[in-house]
Amino acid sequence: MTELRWGLLAAGTIAAHFAAGVEESKHGVLTAVAARSADRARDFAARFEIPKAYGSYEDLLADPDVDAVYVSTPHAMHKEWAIAAAEAGKHVLCEKPLTVTAAEAEEVIGAAREHDVFLMEAFMYRLHPQTRRLVELIASGAIGEVRAVDTTFSFDSNPEETARLGDPALGGGGILDVGCYCTSLARLVAQAATGQDAVEPVEVSGMAKLSRTGVDEYATGLLRLPGDILATISCGIRLAREDGIRVFGTQGQLHVPRPAWIHPLRTPGTSQIILTPSSGEPKVIEVEATQGVFAREADHVAAHVDDRQAPELTWAETLANMRTLDRWREAVGYGRPS
Template sequence: MNLRWGLLAAGTIAAEFAAGVEESKHGTLAAVAARSAGRAAEFAARFDIPRCYGSYEDLLADPGVDAVYVSTPHPMHAEWAIRAAEAGKHVLCEKPLTVTAGEAEKVIDAAKRNDVFLMEAFMYRLHPQTRRLAELVSCGAIGEIRAVDVTFSYASGDAEVARLADPALGGGGILDVGCYCTSLARLVSQCATGQDVVEPEEVTGLARLDPATGVDEYAMGLLRLPGDIIAQLSCGFRLTQDDHIRIYGTGGQLSVPRPAWVHALRKPGTSHIVLTPEGGEPEVIEVEATQGLFAREADHVATHIADRQAPELTWAETLANMRTLDRWREAVGYGR
């Protein structure tokens, strides 16, 4: 199916997705909307998009739009994903789907009621590296999984800090990048135990909270997952750390020095997984991505439109992740 995409917001991530749609096999750019008509027009000219709107409502009323990509600030995701569903548009919404699990349930209910596709845009889950990593865990390449260590943390620039430090805009490192860490740790547990969806039995954590706003600047979480797997998560937008994935099993370990969410891996190319058997030498496994990650994401939506959900990112998967993020933020005292 060829999808005619409407972009709801015209920011940096929308530009990356627009470039991905241009490279996709089953998508075209039909329209873009922004809060400013001038900004929408500039964006449209940049990507040769035929129609531009100065309001989100006008885009949702466009009969030439099949699917909407929502990339507004986090607190606006729920409202506009619901309104898009009510307008009969299929929805791809940036991560996190919403700010809380309760809001996510309302978005999913809207998708059900209006019989439209809905997916949270965790594009890293579609990368060949992530799929290969999942296969290695599932097949017992390092024995029984015992621990997971995931880090996604950076020092943002001034422009991003304005959003990330504002609780009214869904700020904080846990929602911004900790959601990736949570998703990956849960994926490992799912592959290790053979379950479709898992949630941690225990969630604890600590964070450095901005004394003025209460937003988590950098945080660590500790999860006890099914399979008696312990996961250590580290994230932040005020502290640069080495992004990595490390998975420890009874027969060795898997290491990903550059996870699929890093910017460089959004384009086609080679990435690596290092498998080190217990008492053996490291083996570097090369993983080739022949398509850009946003193009892959757009095509994945088109492929699964009739299913209304994507197999890697089901609604149950999204809700499990959102509930875990709620528990992590509560554990660190977010908003107190």
């Protein structure tokens, strides 16, 4: 497995989580960080003992000591800097969603292919042992044939503190910020149930409460997936709801009360999947994670960097999810102010 020297493009909260993950990883080292403010970059570098701090993204991309770049800018800037990183010959791990639209994602993937670099969308929950165990249970027929899946990721935020979430120019709204996890999970369930890769919904519909700027404050989508699996997906940035996953089959159901994307499960520890057979008592399946999810993510990139794609998050998988998000946002009237 290759040791990767990481450069961080942006120095926000999620970059701090990833930096801590690289410190915990087995095959990564923090080499540089860049921010729009040189002072902010230096403060971040001091916090994580990163050798180099840059006041511009361009300077970091020109650093020959950086092998791979983690892009955690606002959504609307992902395309620009993921492409710039690829053009600089850097491997790319880009925060979800990869871009704002599927068309933009195709451009980023084209740049990675042209410049022969690794590219992965940072859906870290897909690498968590809990998610992998859920897939195994579904694929093994533990609940019979899958018929439906419900999943929610929703929170309430202060508009003044999270202005980017309300700005359509920055890709604001719940669907892109957290609804992308719900589309990814629903599609993953269908993939495990049908044995197909990178599945897409046959039908997509939805409703949302739109803000005055036209972004979705909270939304619900309905997907008809291959195998006639129906998925109800809900998200929000201005409404606290109970997060969770439920998968319903002909012989029982699976319940994940605390999905792997929530903050407490980002560190090592135990999580649960509850299996309830059609006739029988619920069984609690405990899943142990011995490594933090961001450390796991950094090591996953290192393990597959020579393949240019990660097997669990291929480019086809990213495009299928982005096209689903496009259809959901269109269905709810994203961009049309309330």
